Amino acid sequence: TTVQYLDYEVVADRGWDLHDDDLFGKAAIADLPPEAYGRLLVEPEETLLEAAENRGFVWPFSCRGGACANCAVYLVEGELSQPVNHIMPEELSDAGFRLSCNGYPASDELKVVFNVKHLPELDDLIL
Template sequence: MASPFEVLGVEPGADQREIEQAYRDRIKEAHPDHGGSPREFKRVREAYEDIKAGRARSVPDADEKVGAPGEPQSEADESDETTDGPEESATRVEYLNYDVLADHGWSLDDDDLFDKASAANLDHEDYGRFLAEPRESLLEAAENRGFAWPYACRGGACANCAVAIKEGELSMPVDHILPEEMLDRGIRLSCMARPATDRLQVVYNVKHLPDLDDLLLPPSPFEKAQADD
């Protein structure tokens, strides 16, 4: 079993910037869409979470069986178990493609942005509504309804899937690449964020906002194929 630092390929004394850069590189390599495996992807994420939390336990190798009979469950495994609780309801998501704003002279800060989008007869891929089911991330909800929103790592290590909230709220784990100032501006990562309100208005495809440029990874294979068409 390797230590979390060995999994990320950094020294135990590495600073936060080195750790985050190593995580971004490793999570991209480990993602199934980029030639990795689900087990290796989980292993890299657990290593990063352990380092951030100050835990120095070893992380199982990618080909090592975990959760064998008689062994205690990890916190991550326990969180996956279903528990009784209040029934969750679907969220009504209204979405807008950031790429069309410049064409119409709109701004992300416009208070009536979605009113204008609703009246503009935009293509369905650029503006519309769908229902997100409980426990779906926003990206999963969009993809499950036939949309192809941008993404790269699906692990919180890049800003390729970033969206801007105009109304409502998205809940998101703490282990992600976004700086606090972007969170304050309503930016979230659709690959990790789940709708937390009954109604939600989001502008997707905001990855090219100036402050997000340094947090991008190469596009997913699907995005590359779309660009080549």
């Protein structure tokens, strides 16, 4: 699975809207460093977080067990499984938030905004 990723910090800093249909189009022409925006390949046995780490990126996490939400990402396109979730309420899952620490890509292409733990919706959950 090929994943296009974007750091939420960039979205917040630039005043972009997470729900903007052209969010990744804007990122593509914004001359962002590879740690903030780019593509990575996720192997079948890797979770999204492991794939990012195995390619040398540092994405937020804490428990690695579905219990803290520090690793949350927002799905712009595609699907990421969520086998273990002890923290995320159904409304947030329905709204497209997933935990990268145990989520495996379930589509050929994925677009995710990582580092969304500072979003007001998630801030309250973080342990």
